[in-house]
Amino acid sequence: MKKRISLLIGALALTLSFTGCGSKKELEYDETQLTYVTQFIIANFEVMDEEAFDNYRQASEYQINKIMSEANAPIEPEVLISMMDAWEAAEKECGEYVEHGEYQFEGSDSGVVVSTEAVYEEREATLEFKFDENLNIESLDIAADYTTGEILKKAGMNTILGMGTVFLVLIFLAFVISLLKYIPMLQEKFTKKTEKNKTPVKEVPKAEVPVVEEELTDDEELVAVITAAIAAADESVSDGFVVRSIRRRKSNKWN
Missing domain, CATH: 3.10.450 (Nuclear Transport Factor 2; Chain: A,)
Structure with missing residues (x-):
């Protein structure tokens, strides 16, 4: 029994010594x-x-x-x-x-x-x-x-300011969202206005080239005279000439 008590006292003293060393x-x-x-x-x-x-x-x-x-x-x-x-x-x-x-x-x-x-x-x-x-x-x-009343008052003011700021932001967002429905209308109006302001391109009509119709004259006498004149100038026989067409000149002057 005495041995056990001495062991317990020794363990307690050892524990207290470690505690004393660990404390600052x-x-x-x-x-x-x-x-x-x-x-x-x-x-x-x-x-x-x-x-x-x-x-x-x-x-x-x-x-x-x-x-x-x-x-x-x-x-x-x-x-x-x-x-x-x-x-x-x-x-x-x-x-x-x-x-x-x-x-x-x-x-x-x-x-x-x-x-x-x-x-x-x-x-x-x-x-x-x-x-x-x-x-x-x-x-x-x-x-x-600060007194308790001042602390509560300050906390209440902070709460009101915080909630007020949140509500103002939500109202602003709701207002912005409500304006989104007008965007297609404005876009359509702007598109129509742009198309209206466009200057139409006028097509330049192509100039028609007048077709000059050749006036053919089947005057046998005129053909005979021309043939004879050519044959006399070349001193040849007129049987070798064939007059296919006669064209009238616009000017009567000789070149």
Whole structure:
């Protein structure tokens, strides 16, 4: 019996030792240093106007690193610019910053989160400053606090806008579909108009070549005279000539 109890105690101790080795230790940090960095950011952002924010955005990394080094605040230039954007967005949403409460620290093996409740002119908000495992600040998140009524109102407005947009699109599509029946009519009308505007091609009549009919004269006396004249000119006998046709010339002039 004692042997079994000792075995159980040994197994339990071994299990606890493995559990202790597997768990990660919480990051050690100095609250005073984190409070200094957090307060440095809030105090400077509170008094800066839009022109001052723009000057930081236009500054070089060397200038920003020099300013942060002199202030003993290890903040990277890109992180500082992102926090400025978050601060300005919060003031547009919640109004001008007024004050904040006490800081709350929440550490883990990967970093530390410093949070505080801030009061703005229009509503309250939660500020969260996140530090990495090297205790360098990573980001600033500002979440505005809305009441249940405001959340429901905002959700209702989003629902109405979404449904309204869908209905408007459906109405527009129905209107477009209703116009499709006029397309064949317009196409037919356009085709008729095109055919009407076409200039008809006039056929050029072919010129008829007048057929000149030969006027044949069967005048035996005229034939005899012509035959005799030819025979006298050639000093031959007229029996060898045969007159097949006689054609009248249009001109009486001799060529």
